[in-house]
Amino acid sequence: MLAITFLTLVLASCAHAAPGSHHTSCDISKAKIAYPKGQAPLPAPTAKPSYVAVAIGTQNYTCSSAGTYTIVGAVAELFDIGCLYNAPLFSNIADAAYQIWDAAPPILTAQTIISFLHATTTPAVLGQHYYVPNASGTGSSPKWDFTSQGTTNGNPDAYVVAAKSAGFVAPTGTKDVDWVLLKSVAGSLATEIYRVDTRGGQPPATCTPGTADIAVKYAAKYWLMGSSL
Numbered sequence: 139m140l141a142i143t144f145l146t147l148v149l150a151s152c153a154h155a156a157p158g159s160h161h162t163s164c165d166i167s168k169a170k171i172a173y174p175k176g177q178a179p180l181p182a183p184t185a186k187p188s189y190v191a192v193a194i195g196t197q198n199y200t201c202s203s204a205g206t207y208t209i210v211g212a213v214a215e216l217f218d219i220g221c222l223y224n225a226p227l228f229s230n231i232a233d234a235a236y237q238i239w240d241a242a243p244p245i246l247t248a249q250t251i252i253s254f255l256h257a258t259t260t261p262a263v264l265g266q267h268y269y270v271p272n273a274s275g276t277g278s279s280p281k282w283d284f285t286s287q288g289t290t291n292g293n294p295d296a297y298v299v300a301a302k303s304a305g306f307v308a309p310t311g312t313k314d315v316d317w318v319l320l321k322s323v324a325g326s327l328a329t330e331i332y333r334v335d336t337r338g339g340q341p342p343a344t345c346t347p348g349t350a351d352i353a354v355k356y357a358a359k360y361w362l363m364g365s366s367l
Contacts, residue, residue, distance in 0.1 A: 164221040166187045166190055169223045173299050179317055180304055180306070180319045181304050182303070183332070184330065184364070186364070187361055187362070188365035189218065189327075189328070190219055190359065190360070191217070191218070191219060192358070193358050193360055194214060194215060194235050194251070194355075195250070195356065196212065196213055196214070196247075196248050196339075196356065197340045197353070197356050198212060198352070198355035199352050199354065200351045201345035201347055202347070205345055205347055206344060207341035207342065210269070211269035214267040214268075215255060215266060216263065216264040216282070217226070217235075218262055218264045219231055219359075230243055232335040232337050232359055233337060235337075235357040240355055247353075264284055265284030265286065265297075266286075267281070267282050267360070273324075279300065280300055280320065281300075281325075282298050282360070284296040295325065295367065296325075296367055297324075297325040297327050298316050298324070298325035298326070298331065300320035300323060300331050301320060302318055303318075303319045303330075310336065312340065313339075314336040314337055314340065315336045315356055316333075316336070316357075317336060327364075327367065328362035330363040331361070331362055332363070333360055334358065334361070337356060338355030339355070
């Protein structure tokens with residue numbers, strides 16, 4: 139039900155796109171990331187926007203021996219909002235997404251939503267965000283994967299693995315994950331990724347070592363710059 143409700147929200151952008159086109163057909167080359175008044179921006183992009191998406195999913199944590207949570211990954215579904223850039227909904231769509239997602243019952247996981255949407259055909263879905271083992275063989279790195287979606291025609295290079303380059307504490311509140319800039323280390327989907335307008339995703343301040351891993355719901359906007367697809 140959540141997936142259908144949220145798809146209805148995002149698919150409103152179809153009214154701004156040319157008939158029969160994908161959302162990415164909308165020209166977002168001049169679109170710019172907005173920052174709250176008084177907030178110093180992240181380093182400026184070196185390429186034009188290729189995709190703008192809103193994501194719903196979870197930030198995943200494990201409890202360290204020091205009694206604090208450490209991030210071990212994320213799972214999220216990304217929805218195309220490029221054609222909403224000049225619409226009133228664009229500025230607060232992360233809030234709307236998070237409210238719907240936060241109200242969903244615990245039985246409805248991010249992976250459940252992803253599995254459901256894979257069985258549908260809609261240009262609103264761009265792809266998935268998750269973590270993969272990094273090149274060093276220790277730890278993991280974030281990946282954005284659009285290889286299975288129609289917007290990229292199944293292109294096997296439609297992914298990007300990235301590493302954090304800059305960031306700051308979310309200006310929207312302590313419960314929201316940081317706003318960050320990441321730079322590509324592999325893939326052709328983007329050269330830079332910005333995570334902004336975050337809602338939720340922060341774990342509790344402390345934990346008891348040995349407790350089970352947790353998944354914390356979040357929503358965010360992702361800006362993917364400089365695609366070479």
